Amino acid sequence: MKRTEISQILKYRDAYIDLQLRVDGWVRTVRDSKNFGFIEINDGSCFSGLQILLERGALPNYQEAVKLISGSSISVIGVLADSPGGKQQVELRARTVRVVSASPPDYPLQKKRHSMEFLRGMPHLRARTNTLSAVFRIRSLMAAAVHRFFGERGFVYVHTPIITTSDSEGAGEMFRVTTLDPAAPPLDGSGAIDYSRDFFGRQAGLTVSGQLEAEAFAHAFGKVYTFGPTFRAENSNTPRHAAEFWMIEPEVAFADLADDMCLAEDMVKYVIGELLDGAESELAFLNSRVDGELLSRLSAVAGAAFARITYTEAIAVLERHNSEFEYKAAWGRDLQTEHERFLTEKILKRPVFVTDYPKDIKAFYMRQNDDGRTVAAMDLLVPGVGELIGGSQREERLDRLEQRIAALGMDAEAYRWYLDLRRYGGVAHSGFGLGFERAVMYMTGVTNIRDALPFPRTAGGAANGL
Ligand code: 4AD
Ligand code: MG
Secondary structure, three states: OOEOOHHHHHHOHHHHOOOEEEEEEEEEEEEEEOOEEEEEEEOOOOOOOEEEEEEOOOOOOHHHHHOOOOOOEEEEEEEEEEOOOOOOOEEEEEEEEEEEEOOOOOOOOOOOOOOHHHHHOOOOOHHHOHHHHHHHHHHHHHHHHHHHHHHHOOOEEOOOOOEEOOOOOOOOOOOEEOOOOOOOOOEOOOOOEOHHHOOOOOOEEEOOOOHHHHHHHHHHHOEEEEEEEEEOOOOOOOOOOOOEEEEEEEEEEOOOHHHHHHHHHHHHHHHHHHHHHHOHHHHHHHHHHOOOOHHHHHHHHHHOOOEEEEHHHHHHHHHOOHHHOOOOOOOOOOOOHHHHHHHHHHHOOOOEEEEOOEHHHOOOOEOEOOOOOEEOEEEEEEOOOEEEEEEEEEOOOHHHHHHHHHHOOOOHHHHHHHHHHHHOOOOOEEEEEEEHHHHHHHHHOOOOHHHOOOOOOEOOEOHHHO
16 A cells, blocks of 8 residues: 555545555654554654554554654554544544554653754754754745745856855855865975865865856846855854855846845745745744744734845944944944844844945955945845845946955956956846855744754864764
């Protein structure tokens, strides 16, 4: 007999009632009450599990079944019936229960609630818990929604390289990729490591952003996006920074900063809308267990316009509250997470775009404003997370870009191809990067990026060989 997935049973419940079905899955909980036993089984096809009813007199291996440890895998054949019990609508009345693999009693996931910290110690098992299974299914739905969003709008999906020779953010946070012998690297005449003898003939690393390559494709396709892994050797051990994270980076030709913000706002709202439609059980569970304001926040965001203020305005507001901050806000300094959260949570109480940052605290490629001190940058700040998106209009004027590269002492030769984009048919263009894990945090309520990544890599912590 072929197995039926629990998702199908719950979806087409009426069609399956009174039918004999086979359900395979993993035991979540077992209860034995005199003449009846109950197993909650989950097969991963949906958030909900299914109750299996065992009858002592009717099931030859009743004793074996009610002694099963959580985590065991079983295959059950039974008849689907309306359930008289409170919670669940249907149950499978077992005729046979075949134990596929019985867990020993040391199975680490108990019925009681475990802390997120405890579960981080077992990334290979934690997706079997309700909370993490809700988070990772939502993560998957969000990724699909992102592709749908751009697909519906005619964007071309480009796979930008993971190994690269340019530090596109210029922040010096690249992980190195090399095949040189770390104990005895070849040296040049001045005693420095001779990367010309390395695998790629020059220094290479893992990408910190696909933006620069996306800009090249935007000048061919007009509207493109990348969605892939990015790597940063930031040594910041915070709940918001990972060494390996995923970024969504659209890049649009003939678009200015205002167009860029509209696209970002539409995308965030689209993904939330898709979740409210498609992840009801997961969101309801997270709302009850993880973040009591999740549902109201997501519904509010889907319906209201995001705020927009300039960096200069933001600093003026923050300076009035400097006594409340560890780091004092001042014009010319970057915003700290405490400032970002204060703006979005306390002042505006909704997502806010902060625009036009001082050029000295932003990347070289951002378009200079006429005031000579700021650039056409935008960050989207959201409650609970802080910076969710960083984006900008790009400097399309060749002379300005060349001056900036020179002023920052960057290697102009390495950016020759990037300058070519301005030389040959350059146009106004804009884009942004959305940190996918930050979005997962925002849309699930988890407060640590380690719980938004299936197998997190953070400074000092890739766990257990996984
Ligand atoms: O603001 P960032 O550094 O912008 C860029 O990389 C641009 N090239 C994007 C673009 O315009 N195409 O990073 C973008 C976003 C941040 O807003 C944040 O959400 C996320 O990426 N991010 C991180 N997420 C997790 N861990 C880290 N270490 C992150 N660093 C940035
Ligand atoms: Mg940023």
